[in-house]
Amino acid sequence: MLIDLHNHTKPCSQCAYLSADELVREAMRYRLDAICVTDHFLAWGGHEARTLARERYGFTVFAGVEATTTLGDVLVFGLDENFAKGSDGPELLRYVDERGGATVLAHPFRQGGGRPLWEWLQKQDLAPGAGTDDRRMTLPGLGRKPVLHPDLIHLHAVETFNGEVNASELAQAEQLAATMGLPSVGGSDAHVLRQVGRTATEFAHRVESEAELAREIRAGRVRPVRLR
Numbered sequence: 179m180l181i182d183l184h185n186h187t188k189p190c191s192q193c194a195y196l197s198a199d200e201l202v203r204e205a206m207r208y209r210l211d212a213i214c215v216t217d218h219f220l221a222w223g224g225h226e227a228r229t230l231a232r233e234r235y236g237f238t239v240f241a242g243v244e245a246t247t248t249l250g251d252v253l254v255f256g257l258d259e260n261f262a263k264g265s266d267g268p269e270l271l272r273y274v275d276e277r278g279g280a281t282v283l284a285h286p287f288r289q290g291g292g293r294p295l296w297e298w299l300q301k302q303d304l305a306p307g308a309g310t311d312d313r314r315m316t317l318p319g320l321g322r323k324p325v326l327h328p329d330l331i332h333l334h335a336v337e338t339f340n341g342e343v344n345a346s347e348l349a350q351a352e353q354l355a356a357t358m359g360l361p362s363v364g365g366s367d368a369h370v371l372r373q374v375g376r377t378a379t380e381f382a383h384r385v386e387s388e389a390e391l392a393r394e395i396r397a398g399r400v401r402p403v404r405l406r
């Protein structure tokens with residue numbers, strides 16, 4: 179089952195130029211079984227898109243949220259809540275995990291949006307020898323036993339495929355996932371029409387609700403897929 183985990187709609191996400199109707203109609207042109215609407219901070223965009231897609235098109239939308247945290251952006255699934263801007267990252271990961279939801283570190287090294295994680299890694303001495311402008315990094319532990327930092331033990335997956343990452347940002351995200359022994363997922367992060375349907379996540383099992391979606395991500399029965 180192919181699900182694009184990461185999309186935005188206006189007006190819930192102020193940076194988005196796509197209405198829920200436009201997003202759903204465009205997403206249905208690709209071989210997607212469902213999409214997630216993950217507006218910034220707020221859950222109502224996902225709710226409205228879910229209802230609209232079902233009633234108007236018989237298409238499946240799952241509602242999630244993209245939280246902005248001290249670790250960077252985190253996609254949250256399976257919890258029907260809003261998240262304040264600038265939430266404490268490790269705290270949010272724990273909060274969601276303890277309630278059975280799933281968290282995904284979004285576009286961890288992308289030029290736009292990756293800086294908080296980069297700064298956190300530097301603080302932990304996990305990005306050795308790199309200045310803040312040097313985007314290349316080497317994480318210790320790769321090729322050995324995966325290492326999960328205590329602050330990240332409640333994280334469930336890393337978004338490696340994102341509609342707007344370049345090859346080096348993708349490689350770094352893949353390295354991070356491998357280093358931590360976490361599954362990778364894909365999401366287009368669409369804010370405009372041309373970004374819809376670029377990447378998705380293949381789920382090994384069919385999911386029919388946000389709770390099932392979260393359960394499958396938590397179980398790691400997912401892999402990223404590039405669609406175009």
Ligand SMILES: [Zn+2]
Binds near residue numbers: 244251284285291
């Ligand atoms: Zn983001």
Ligand SMILES: [Zn+2]
Binds near residue numbers: 184185244
């Ligand atoms: Zn986003």
